[in-house]
Amino acid sequence: MPELPEVETVRRGLITSLVGQKIAGVEVLRPQSIGFPTPADFEQSLLGHSVLDVSRRGKYLLIHLDQGAHLGVHLRMSGRLLVTWTDQPLGPHVRVRILLEQEQELRFEDMRVFGRLWYVPRGEALEKVITGLQHLGPEPLDNFSGKDLFDRLKKRTQPIKTALLDQSVVAGIGNIYADESLFGAKINPLRPAQSLTLDELDTLTTVIQSTLSQAIALGGSTLRDYTDIRGVNGNYQEEAWVYARKGAPCRVCGTTVARIRLAGRSTCFCPYCQPLKGVEYSQ
Numbered sequence: 229m230p231e232l233p234e235v236e237t238v239r240r241g242l243i244t245s246l247v248g249q250k251i252a253g254v255e256v257l258r259p260q261s262i263g264f265p266t267p268a269d270f271e272q273s274l275l276g277h278s279v280l281d282v283s284r285r286g287k288y289l290l291i292h293l294d295q296g297a298h299l300g301v302h303l304r305m306s307g308r309l310l311v312t313w314t315d316q317p318l319g320p321h322v323r324v325r326i327l328l329e330q331e332q333e334l335r336f337e338d339m340r341v342f343g344r345l346w347y348v349p350r351g352e353a354l355e356k357v358i359t360g361l362q363h364l365g366p367e368p369l370d371n372f373s374g375k376d377l378f379d380r381l382k383k384r385t386q387p388i389k390t391a392l393l394d395q396s397v398v399a400g401i402g403n404i405y406a407d408e409s410l411f412g413a414k415i416n417p418l419r420p421a422q423s424l425t426l427d428e429l430d431t432l433t434t435v436i437q438s439t440l441s442q443a444i445a446l447g448g449s450t451l452r453d454y455t456d457i458r459g460v461n462g463n464y465q466e467e468a469w470v471y472a473r474k475g476a477p478c479r480v481c482g483t484t485v486a487r488i489r490l491a492g493r494s495t496c497f498c499p500y501c502q503p504l505k506g507v508e509y510s511q
């Protein structure tokens with residue numbers, strides 16, 4: 229699933245290739261991919277708009293259009309946005325085509341069809357149409373502190389890993405960067421969120437920021453279907469400390485990286501670097 233660095237990489241690509249373009253045609257191939265309004269209205273409403281800017285909130289892409297309208301995109305599990313030539317063959321998972329000028333188009337591909345596109349008309353609040361925006365916590369790369377995290381976690385008994393995946397605690401972090409950040413901060417993923425001290429959360433916050441920044445610099449991670457808008461893979465996963473490294477030696481101490489299930493998600497960590505008092509893990 230694309231997380232903040234992957235979505236940010238897509239955003240940067242769209243800034244280069246989409247801003248200034250005018251929408252010359254829209255074709256919805258899979259009605260389910262449109263969150264708002266109806267697919268027919270989506271096609272009609274987008275037509276003729278120019279793209280002014282592209283921003284990001286958590287894992288949501290917000291494409292700012294002229295006349296005060298917006299196009300929102302959430303890639304969810306397997307969504308991809310590609311800017312390509314209109315004569316490129318359509319793959320089996322193309323759900324929406326947004327035709328631009330000069331034989332180019334923005335394609336939304338989505339194998340699993342969990343991703344969504346929303347057209348937000350002028351005068352309508354983004355949060356009203358894209359309701360997931362209402363519940364987002366702070367942006368981790370934007371004035372985010374250990375104290376923010378401390379205040380949000382002090383009543384939570386769930387494991388810290390599970391809390392980090394909750395988009396209302398902090399926006400944009402998913403399985404990869406939760407595991408990587410907890411490793412960097414030497415915090416065991418099973419620790420109850422409320423047991424972490426302010427010092428530990430200061431460290432975790434700093435590590436989250438450096439991990440996300442490094443991943444953005446590397447063009448994100450390639451996992452399942454994620455690529456940037458030209459179909460190029462990211463490189464972060466080659467640098468990963470623990471994510472998807474079950475059974476491999478820890479890059480710091482050589483201990484075998486362990487994997488457990490936590491809230492239904494695969495969780496990798498080093499039992500030596502991220503100890504949990506009184507708990508032994510079978511490997």
Ligand SMILES: [Zn+2]
Nearest residue numbers: 478481498501
């Ligand atoms: Zn280790």
